[in-house]
Amino acid sequence: MSSTGIRVAVLDDIPIGEGIAIDKTITGTDDDIALLRDDDGSVYALDDTCSHEVASLAEGWVEAGYVECPMHASKFCLKSGEAQCLPATQAVRPHRVEVRSSEVWLFPNEAP
Secondary structure, three states: OOOEEEEEEEEHHOOOOOEEEOOOOOOOOOOOEEEOOOOOOOOOEEEEEOOOOEHHHHHHHHEEEEEEEOOOOOEEEEEOOOOOOOOOOOOOOEHHHEEEEEEEEEEHHHHH
16 A cells, blocks of 8 residues: 655654654544654654553653553564563554655555
């Protein structure tokens, strides 16, 4: 599935090491999508809700390729969405993101 994507943010909207949530009414997805900015400045997109408990991954800590859930410290790989440690055991869905100039474009439901 190919599309032009949705412009959802500019880089300055997402502090390094943090995330922001894009509402599902904008993305057309089942869950809000967390845009997460790693400590190297790269931007990733995952379903926002932790697979263990209802918590926003956009409110978590982003570092070294992972996001840590703010509720129970489950970690997820930014690239694949795979759960890295308990209590989470299920992955969250990753979505394709492109940064064009300083604009962040999201491709909901497209694999990265």
